[in-house]
Amino acid sequence: MPSTRDIRRRIKSVKNTAQITKAMQLVAAAKMKKAQDQASNGRAYAEMLNKILVNLKEHAEEGIHPFFSAGKGDKTLVLLIASDKGLCGALNTNLFKKLLTTQIEGEVEYVTIGKKAVQAINRLRRTLLADFPIKDPAKFPEVRAVSRFIQEKYRTGEYKKVLVVFNNFINTVTVVPSVEQLLPVNPVTLGGKRDFGHDTSASTGPALEYKFEPSAQVVFETVLPQYVNDTVYQMVLESRASEHSSRMVAMKNATDNAKQMIKDLSLEYNKLRQAAITNELLEITTAKMALE
């Protein structure tokens, strides 16, 4: 049976914890707003670029650009995008589960973004090629370095494809761990749904013959590296938005739980206190009666 003092102490410590989680929740909420805006603003561009290229790929000649066809090698390159910090609920755990349940044939090598991703790859004893630290909020030049590394690797022809494992941001409470194929160029889902508006049918109809100015090679050589940069950047943005949202939600739950706990403990404390008072009164009255 804990004494009233013990309970008081516990209440105090829970209050302190609640204060910290509350502060973290507010910080995460502020960052979340920015990250969400960034992610949703870039989505239209990334999706349209993806769609145009997927469409062009179907009409382009075989072997016109290495990014359109699978490499000769048998290896797969996986880019794993996770968060730097923890305390964001099951976000990273779910992501790694997704990675583990995804069947990838042949040898797999990893490139990671985020401390949690490196830790996971090391723990799983997988081949880590490179780890890129990316600050928060994510800056394009930093992400470009990652993308360039991947492109160089892919151009060697050792890899048959490049996959990206990341958290797709849908809304504040829903985050979907996803695996998308970055290379060779493939339809990619970013965010909740593929939303191209009403113009979807326009160029997915019967085969369209395109003219290229000045030539298909030049166009693809300019656009494809940009496409990879942009897509990786967008994926990082999605991951960041997911991270901050998850953290906000996790911290909000923690704060709520702490408040509930304070309530329960206070009740117990009051009960104990009252019991003690009743006890004392009883003792006094018994003593008085004994004297009479």
Next chain:
Amino acid sequence: MPLKLEIVTPDARVYSDEVDTVVLPGYEGEMGVLPAHSNLVTTLRPGELRITKAGKTIELAVGEGLVEVTGSITRILTDSALDADKIDEKAAEEAIARAKKTLEELKPGEHQEEVAAAMAAIQRATAHLNFKRKRKTV
């Protein structure tokens, strides 16, 4: 048949509407697109883009990008699309100065990516300046 035009930048969907014609700075010079243009894909150079809709003309300064033209729809993906009010002359001049300085500091033959980035910055800022100054005199 109307011509649908969409301009998208990484920050936002800048323009999405049906237009009469659009003139854009393509890889091989200025190019006009009318409805039922043959299918074409080209890269966009930094410069000036003119949209005509019901007799009115909208002008935008665009950066590098990609243009996809099909009979019914023209999609323009570019890194920036601004109208004259939003261009800051001073910022553009500073950007040119900064890029030139970077170019001088970099050794020739090395840092190809950085050189290309600086060149692109100069091109873009110059296009912005030209665009803005032209508007002023009119």
